[in-house]
Each structure stands twice: as C-alpha cells, then as structure tokens.
Amino acid sequence: MASGRWDPVGGEGGPGGLGPSFGRGFGGPGGGRGRRRMFDGTQLRLLLLKLVGDEPRHGYSLIKAIEELSGGDYAPSPGVVYPTLNLMVDEGLVIQADEEGGRRSYSITEAGTAELANKADEIGDIVARLERHGEHRAGRAPVRRAVQNLMTAVFHQVQQGGFDDDKLNAIVDLIDETARKVERL
Numbered sequence: 001m002a003s004g005r006w007d008p009v010g011g012e013g014g015p016g017g018l019g020p021s022f023g024r025g026f027g028g029p030g031g032g033r034g035r036r037r038m039f040d041g042t043q044l045r046l047l048l049l050k051l052v053g054d055e056p057r058h059g060y061s062l063i064k065a066i067e068e069l070s071g072g073d074y075a076p077s078p079g080v081v082y083p084t085l086n087l088m089v090d091e092g093l094v095i096q097a098d099e100e101g102g103r104r105s106y107s108i109t110e111a112g113t114a115e116l117a118n119k120a121d122e123i124g125d126i127v128a129r130l131e132r133h134g135e136h137r138a139g140r141a142p143v144r145r146a147v148q149n150l151m152t153a154v155f156h157q158v159q160q161g162g163f164d165d166d167k168l169n170a171i172v173d174l175i176d177e178t179a180r181k182v183e184r185l
Contacts, residue, residue: 049112049123058103
C-alpha cells in the first residue's frame, strides 16, 4: 500500500484486505466488543448475592439482570456465574432449589443477608459502576448504529465484487474524509 491508496490484494489482512483490524472492531486485534471481565470474583459474588437478595432467581435470570443493569454491554458468562453460585451455596450464603423444567432457583439465607448488610457500601459501589457503564453505553448507541451502517455498506460493496480500483478508491476517500471531519469536531 505504498501509494497511500487501498490495495485489495496488498496483504493488509482483514476481510477483503480492509486492514488488520477491520471487521474485528476498531482499535486493533481483539478490539471492539470482545468479552472482558468487568468484575473480579469477589465483586461478582457480591452482585449475585444482592440480586438473589432482591428476589429468588435462577442463573440465567441473574445473567440477564446484570446485562440489563449494564445497558446490554456486559453479561457474565455462565462459566463464571454458575461456579460462583455453587461457591455461595457452599458458603451458606444462598440455598438452591430445583424447579420444574430442571432450573435451579437460588434464594438468600440469613448468612447471605448478614453479608449484604456488612458489604452494603461495596455492593452499592458495584451496582453504581454497572449502571454508569450502562448509561455511558446508551449515550453511544447512535454512534454505534451509524458505524455499523457504514461497515455494512462497505462490506456489501466489497462482497459484490466486479468493481474497479476507482470505485474502491472512492470508498476509501469517503471514509477518510469522514474520519477527518469527525476529528475536527
């Protein structure tokens, strides 16, 4: 890509040669909306305890409740939630009951209620952090939508094929021009 123009076969990597990070989220390898750990094990344990303390829940309901608090941006994996719930059962903080359909419902115990009281400030901070994260994400929704629309349009053009270098360079010029305008805002 010595000419500064996009080279569809120039070995740039990524879908259609669009660059090494294009299509995996902006910001380089692993960028974008990858899974990441928002809480350490202790914080997740306290958040789960708070949610079970609010009302008895099953594991999937807990995952969805956390996702809702974060504005849809974070949902802990079942591979983290269920072992944490099992640990909480072993610690005597929650009890587990089987429901119809094979789901296990978790309810708080007296020891769990005492733990909630002892850690109320820390739990409040965890919930506030999660809610702030959700509010911040909600403010970015229009930008995410617009960027997704752009990516879809570009991929559509690339996948259709049968285009020449002039058309490819025109697409690149439009994207570059838009990026410069955004930087000047």
